Amino acid sequence: MLKDCIEILKKEIELYKKDYPNGDEISFITDSYSLTVGTYYLLDIETGNIKDSLEVDKNADKQTDLYRKFAKLEYLSMYLDSNKAVADKNIFSNNIFSFIVKKENIEEKITESIIDGYYSKILKFSENSDTDKRKLYIDYETKYGKTDNTLADKAKDKIKQFIKNLNVKNQKGRLAVFFDIDITEYKKESNRYILANIYNANKYNYSKNNSVFGLPNNNMGLNDKKPYLKNKSRKSNLPFAISQDDILFQKLFFDYLMNLFDNKKYYLYFTEDGVQAFGSKAYPQKDICGYFMRIMKAQKECEILEFLNVDKRNDKVSIKVDNILNIEYSDKIQQNLNYKKYTSLNELIPVISEILYSKWLESNYFTDAKDIKIKNDSGKLKNILLKTRKLWADWFYLGKQENLKNTFEKFSMEIIKNTIENFYIPKAREQYNLRMALIDYFNNKEKNMSEKIKTIVEVLDKKINSKINDEIENDEEYYFAVGQAANYFISKNKTTKKSHSLISPILQCRTNAKLKEALKRMFEKYAYAIQNNSLRFNNLYGMISRYEAKNEINFDMLIGGYLYQSLIYKKEEGEDNE
Numbered sequence: 001m002l003k004d005c006i007e008i009l010k011k012e013i014e015l016y017k018k019d020y021p022n023g024d025e026i027s028f029i030t031d032s033y034s035l036t037v038g039t040y041y042l043l044d045i046e047t048g049n050i051k052d053s054l055e056v057d058k059n060a061d062k063q064t065d066l067y068r069k070f071a072k073l074e075y076l077s078m079y080l081d082s083n084k085a086v087a088d089k090n091i092f093s094n095n096i097f098s099f100i101v102k103k104e105n106i107e108e109k110i111t112e113s114i115i116d117g118y119y120s121k122i123l124k125f126s127e128n129s130d131t132d133k134r135k136l137y138i139d140y141e142t143k144y145g146k147t148d149n150t151l152a153d154k155a156k157d158k159i160k161q162f163i164k165n166l167n168v169k170n171q172k173g174r175l176a177v178f179f180d181i182d183i184t185e186y187k188k189e190s191n192r193y194i195l196a197n198i199y200n201a202n203k204y205n206y207s208k209n210n211s212v213f214g215l216p217n218n219n220m221g222l223n224d225k226k227p228y229l230k231n232k233s234r235k236s237n238l239p240f241a242i243s244q245d246d247i248l249f250q251k252l253f254f255d256y257l258m259n260l261f262d263n264k265k266y267y268l269y270f271t272e273d274g275v276q277a278f279g280s281k282a283y284p285q286k287d288i289c290g291y292f293m294r295i296m297k298a299q300k301e302c303e304i305l306e307f308l309n310v311d312k313r314n315d316k317v318s319i320k321v322d323n324i325l326n327i328e329y330s331d332k333i334q335q336n337l338n339y340k341k342y343t344s345l346n347e348l349i350p351v352i353s354e355i356l357y358s359k360w361l362e363s364n365y366f367t368d369a370k371d372i373k374i375k376n377d378s379g380k381l382k383n384i385l386l387k388t389r390k391l392w393a394d395w396f397y398l399g400k401q402e403n404l405k406n407t408f409e410k411f412s413m414e415i416i417k418n419t420i421e422n423f424y425i426p427k428a429r430e431q432y433n434l435r436m437a438l439i440d441y442f443n444n445k446e447k448n449m450s451e452k453i454k455t456i457v458e459v460l461d462k463k464i465n466s467k468i469n470d471e472i473e474n475d476e477e478y479y480f481a482v483g484q485a486a487n488y489f490i491s492k493n494k495t496t497k498k499s500h501s502l503i504s505p506i507l508q509c510r511t512n513a514k515l516k517e518a519l520k521r522m523f524e525k526y527a528y529a530i531q532n533n534s535l536r537f538n539n540l541y542g543m544i545s546r547y548e549a550k551n552e553i554n555f556d557m558l559i560g561g562y563l564y565q566s567l568i569y570k571k572e573e574g575e576d577n578e
């Protein structure tokens with residue numbers, strides 16, 4: 001999979017070169033490379049004079065030619081990590097033409113002897129005490145020649161003089177000094193260092209057809225404390241090995257990933273059409289077939305956290321969201337859900353996040369649980385979020401719906417129950433409307449629930465206004481009626497600040513017998529506030545009392561009845577409200 005993605009990046013680079021004839025694989029990376037805050041200098045190696053300089057802060061213009069030039073020089077000059085520093089970990093550079101340090105270290109930690117040691121170590125790479133590393137340096141010298149001693153001495157002297165005359169007292173940030181040498185020399189000297197230090201451990205390297213092969217260090221570790229990583233079935237114990245040419249490009253690949261992360265692009269797709277990268281709350285608009293990668297910045301490199309196949313991720317949907325509960329919006333009841341047909345998953349995702357999760361879903365697909373702090377939450381919504389966020393991420397990023405479809409009805413009902421018990425009824429109504437639209441979509445139905453509730457409301461409205469005793473005809477009508485009755489009982493509660501946790505005894509019932517007992521207790525509690533001659537209530541409660549449900553509790557209908565505007569309080573033309 002990784003090899004396929006690397007090949008896709010190679011094609012991207014070739015297209016880049018066609019658009020930018022003077023570009024190469026390095027500028028492909030550095031065109032989006034961000035310099036560290038600090039001061040950058042370009043010196044003449046013969047005179048030590050400053051030819052160019054650049055002060056970099058967070059607001060620096062990254063598109064200027066000078067910025068891009070320094071970006072390229074720095075990219076080629078940085079050590080791989082502090083454990084693989086050339087001589088002193090406080091010097092970040094890797095070749096004779098660059099010298100990169102922190103300003104705050106110059107006075108005490110960057111002495112002349114430290115500078116001497118840095119240049120001496122580069123010139124004596126082929127005398128390294130590590131036998132395996134020494135062999136790599138010698139092989140490189142054989143192919144490309146030794147480092148130029150004369151240029152190294154000139155660079156060392158100019159750096160010493162430059163540092164000595166530089167006043168950076170009380171300053172912070174990076175100091176990066178480069179010499180005005182052809183970029184091919186930078187590449188040559190940079191590769192001298194990189195090829196001897198880039199493998200996981202040089203003792204695992206081996207030669208084949210005059211090429212060196214070894215285990216790359218990117219997202220991989222292999223040492224004597226991890227024998228389980230070794231491949232015991234092969235002559236070589238390495239999980240896999242790649243050549244020096246390939247490992248240089250793989251480094252380029254992971255540097256490319258790091259650039260994307262630094263530019264807040266965390267979700268990547270590798271397809272035949274190239275690479276697509278997205279930040280938080282952004283998703284592809286075209287069909288995707290290829291690989292999905294989720295990345296983050298680790299201590300030393302860009303880490304691949306998820307790497308998955310994407311068979312088909314489609315942005316097209318057809319989801320009709322109706323105002324099933326006939327919510328009446330006003331100045332006091334704000335509308336957050338738009339009722340229309342959604343045809344784009346990109347458009348629907350923020351709606352799902354806002355309505356069902358109070359906007360906490362989109363920003364927390366992969367957040368550590370300890371870092372999620374949901375305001376005014378008893379813990380239930382966070383718990384639901386943690387259990388369900390991967391289901392949504394699988395749909396939104398990978399196009400996989402099956403696990404979501406199988407569990408959505410259950411957990412979305414828990415979301416609505418939690419909202420009813422702890423928060424805001426208008427919000428629960430919108431959650432209900434969206435939930436029903438998604439259920440119809442997952443079940444390939446059109447307006448199924450909307451039509452059911454509309455029919456039940458019309459039938460039930462006639463029955464509770466009837467002068468003769470009528471009967472409930474089916475379970476769906478019955479449970480909707482129970483929800484209406486529960487709503488009416490709670491409306492009779494005289495507390496100044498009503499809590500919809502009053503409906504908890506109803507929501508916690510698991511059988512119809514328990515449900516009727518709970519309703520009876522509510523009736524007994526609020527009977528004093530109900531008029532004896534209330535035709536609508538008497539008809540409603542009478543029908544509920546006489547009906548025996550045939551199936552288990554239908555919470556969709558029960559909560560639909562509870563959240564729907566009260567049919568008992570419904571004002572007919574020329575009539576006062578009860």
